[in-house]
Amino acid sequence: MSLPLRTSRLLVRRFRPEDASALAAYRTLPEVARYQGWSAPVTEDEARRLVREFTAADPDAPGWFQYAVEERESGVLVGDVGVRLDANGMQADLGFTLAPAAQGRGYATEAVRAVLGDLFERRGLRRVSAVCDARNHASARLLERVGFRREGMRPAYTWLKGEWTDDVLYGLLAEWWRD
Numbered sequence: 001m002s003l004p005l006r007t008s009r010l011l012v013r014r015f016r017p018e019d020a021s022a023l024a025a026y027r028t029l030p031e032v033a034r035y036q037g038w039s040a041p042v043t044e045d046e047a048r049r050l051v052r053e054f055t056a057a058d059p060d061a062p063g064w065f066q067y068a069v070e071e072r073e074s075g076v077l078v079g080d081v082g083v084r085l086d087a088n089g090m091q092a093d094l095g096f097t098l099a100p101a102a103q104g105r106g107y108a109t110e111a112v113r114a115v116l117g118d119l120f121e122r123r124g125l126r127r128v129s130a131v132c133d134a135r136n137h138a139s140a141r142l143l144e145r146v147g148f149r150r151e152g153m154r155p156a157y158t159w160l161k162g163e164w165t166d167d168v169l170y171g172l173l174a175e176w177w178r179d
């Protein structure tokens with residue numbers, strides 16, 4: 001267990017109960033929820049329930065673990081990174097969200113690189129996969145920036161918020177990460 005992960009501008013750490021208000025504040029925004037599995041609004045009660053779930057999870061056990069991303073200078077929660085470790089312990093799925101005020105500054109890239117470094121270098125994973133909505137260009141740019149390769153597209157695969165959406169599949173192997 002290596003948390004927190006420290007980068008030049010961020011602390012990637014476990015969620016704490018006091019994160020619930022900040023989590024609700026960005027997850028409730030329609031532009032943040034647009035391509036995500038949850039729907040806005042997200043109430044403070046819902047965020048408190050989520051944070052209880054996040055704090056109870058084990059990053060080294062199969063299933064989802066949500067990392068809190070804190071800006072070191074301000075101590076503010078600016079987003080989260082989710083990792084779903086497969087039952088085989090050798091591969092994982094990745095997701096990420098930033099509050100709009102923290103976007104466009106490379107924070108997601110910095111946080112995701114820290115998490116991937118931990119997954120590949122300390123925990124020895126072989127593969128990390130990610131899926132994004134074909135219209136989510138910011139997410140695709142982030143994935144490609146950190147080394148993911150586009151592996152395919154699934155037309156009309158996900159029924160999301162009243163419409164069929166196209167999924168783009170991404171993968172990153174340990175050997176590509178090392179290179």
Ligand SMILES: CC(C)(COP(=O)(O)OP(=O)(O)OC[C@H]1O[C@@H](n2cnc3c(N)ncnc32)[C@H](O)[C@@H]1OP(=O)(O)O)[C@@H](O)C(=O)NCCC(=O)NCCS
Pocket residue numbers: 031032033035036095096097098099102103104105106107108109110131132133136138139141142
């Ligand atoms: C996906 C998401 C996290 C990407 O956020 P982001 O701010 O674009 O990504 P980063 O924090 O890595 O910042 C990169 C951007 O900041 C710019 N930037 C500015 N300063 C930078 C720095 N010091 N280092 C790196 N990039 C920097 C980059 O040029 C880049 O801009 P561009 O993509 O327009 O070229 C964000 O759009 C989001 O939270 N969306 C809503 C949730 C969502 O859809 N999640 C994905 C589900 S699959």
